[in-house]
Amino acid sequence: MxxxxxxxxxxxxxxxxxxxxxxxxxxxxxxxxxxxxxxxxxxxxxxxxxxxxxxxxxxxxxxxxxxxxxxxxxxxxxxxxxxxxxxxxxxxxxxxxxxxxxxxxxxxxxxxxxxxxxxxxxxxxxxxxxxxxxxxxxxxxxxxxxxxxxxxxxxxxxxxxxxxxxxxRLLKDQDEQQLMRRAAAIASAAHVRAMRATRPGLYEYALDAELLYEFRRSGAQAPAYNSIVAGGANACILHYSANNARLNDGELVLIDAGCELDGYASDITRTWPVNGRFSAPQRDLYQLVLAAQQAALDMVRPGLAQNLIHEAAVQVLAQGMLDLGLLDRHSCGSVEDVIANKSYLPFYMHGTSHWLGMDVHDVGAYRDTSAAGKPWRALEAGMVLTVEPGIYVRPSEGVPEHFWHTGIRIEDDVLVTPQGHEVLSSAPKSVAEIEQLMSQD
CATH class of the missing domain: 3.40.350.10 (Creatinase/prolidase N-terminal domain)
Incomplete structure (x- = not known):
């Protein structure tokens, strides 16, 4: 180095x-x-x-x-x-x-x-x-x-x-990429440890402690940011940090946590059921977010504009919101109408991707300010970013009650490669993988 x-x-x-x-x-x-x-x-x-x-x-x-x-x-x-x-x-x-x-x-x-x-x-x-x-x-x-x-x-x-x-700093060299792979691996293991430890009756801070143990045990110097451990309705608070509520049977828990290793950050989010099994409404919302993430990941390759990551996720989420009844077709119209009018914002109000590196929200312009119209920056090999769609359902008139108090986000760390991309984080994220892991003693 x-x-x-x-x-x-x-x-x-x-x-x-x-x-x-x-x-x-x-x-x-x-x-x-x-x-x-x-x-x-x-x-x-x-x-x-x-x-x-x-x-x-x-x-x-x-x-x-x-x-x-x-x-x-x-x-x-x-x-x-x-x-x-x-x-x-x-x-x-x-x-x-x-x-x-x-x-x-x-x-x-x-x-x-x-x-x-x-x-x-x-x-x-x-x-x-x-x-x-x-x-x-x-x-x-x-x-x-x-x-x-x-x-x-x-x-x-x-x-x-x-x-x-x-x-x-926007383009990471080989040594930086390797450090970020290791930081992502440590954080992934911490999420797995937290999944295995989760059970009804624990408090959020107990899972926070599991994360910290794995970070330090594996050589990371510190969390890369204040970890979010949000059970139930707390998962609808995007930057929740109290981490002191009881985890209840039938709820989901959302954990957004990464570590810092030799100056470089990881940033991973997973959401799973406190009792180890997704309910039918939870599964529907979770599968929607997972599909949105896959659509966004498909946009990560050299030459494509950075904003296409967000647009791909919004397209899938907007369709799912209509299909699941979160948005009323009669009043909201088509998917195109939902996107144009930003009708999805009550359920998805943040961006899908940000740069990652020495800082969790790393430096580097998202637009080319030197060009006419300030177009979105094209992705290049060596860039590292997150892909993190989510959905957050608070109680509201017209929203099916079985979705209330549900917050889901799935986030991975992704390196742009000459051929496409490499997902650096590896914590389980399919419904089957999560339920199988949590069923093990």
Whole structure:
């Protein structure tokens, strides 16, 4: 992976004007309460370019010019024997330079002086405009302008580095793909573990604990996001997170949970019966969502527009809503009418797919903003995304009561390949597979 980080830095600098300076800072530590911090998680952009996971760190890249080669500089915490007794190992600049392949490394306390020097006569400064560095950039530029009498000039332009990195992160290399396969495999095993543990009378948090156990047992560092464990009517709350209700006989439970492995996320949703057997109405709705997911998966291949994934799912769901009586044919009309009028929205109100990578909702534009009309982006090999249709039925006049309080979502992680796609997640999702698994002791 070390060579990958260096290659990414080189690719970014190749897009910068000669002699320009790029600055990428990692995330700060955040206090939880009193003298306790939240578990630390690095900034994704910073880690993507460096592989360095310590806080209080900044990466500075200087693009090659006619008179000087490109260079990558790290600023990080100095070695500190006493703090390491309390907080654990830290590399320090020299060891970090050697271990992570930087051209030079400095204590973080030298950042202001060194960056002010590097910005002198640089044509542009590149960073995340409007972010946490804005105030510090003003200080650096003021320091440079104070030397104007000696002939030094400050950068004439500021370039938003975000879109450049977003485009790079959208296409995963082979090492990233392998990490995401592993993250999906761990999360899939966690869903299987939760299925096997499910029974009436448990509380949602008991299944949450099963997920966490499998994540950590298998080497994942943390959940990739707050897990959703939603029994019964709670499954109709899209971002439900309380996870403290009792699981009742005859209900479904929806679990949306993924893990983070070495900086990369998985994101999987499965829905299953608390007692191990789908009722007839539950089965009808479940089979509809499963069919919608298959139609959406069929749209995942290079060259097809990303929005076709959602459109394929909506087409199947809209037809099913009419067939099952969730929507009235007399008042709603044909499938085409349902889609045109968005009559399906009370039962399906979210998108079907999003990018996946270092962030659960990963970076990268969904439309080509440089082209006329801003068309949807065409899928390319190396992209990773989710495919996650669902249906959510709340009590409402005209809606058959046997469907009330039912929420179903089926979500998989999918890699776009040169030939089509690869589904990375593997937890059971057919009715037969789920019922068979849950019937085993």
């Amino acid at each position: 070390l060579a990958n980080y260096a290659a990414r830095r080189a690719a970014l600098m190749a897009q910068m004007a000669p002699g320009s300076v790029a600055i990428v800072a990692t995330a700060p530590e955040v206090a939880r309460n009193s003298d306790c911090d939240y578990p630390y998680r690095h900034d994704s952009y910073f880690y993507y370019l460096s592989g360095f996971a310590e806080p209080d760190s900044v990466l500075v890249l200087v693009a090659a010019s006619a008179t000087a080669p490109a260079k990558a500089l790290l600023f990080c915490r100095a070695k500190h024997a006493e703090r390491e007794i309390w907080d654990g190992f830290r590399y320090g600049p020299e060891a970090a330079r050697t271990a992570f392949g930087f051209d030079a490394a400095f204590p973080i306390e030298e950042l202001d002086a060194e960056v002010s020097r590097l910005l002198a006569d640089a044509p542009a400064i590149c960073y995340a405009l409007g972010g946490s560095l804005d105030a510090q950039v003003k200080v650096w530029l003021r320091n440079v302008r104070q030397k104007a009498r000696s002939g030094v000039t400050a950068p004439a332009s500021a370039v938003d580095i975000g879109p450049l990195l977003d485009a790079m």
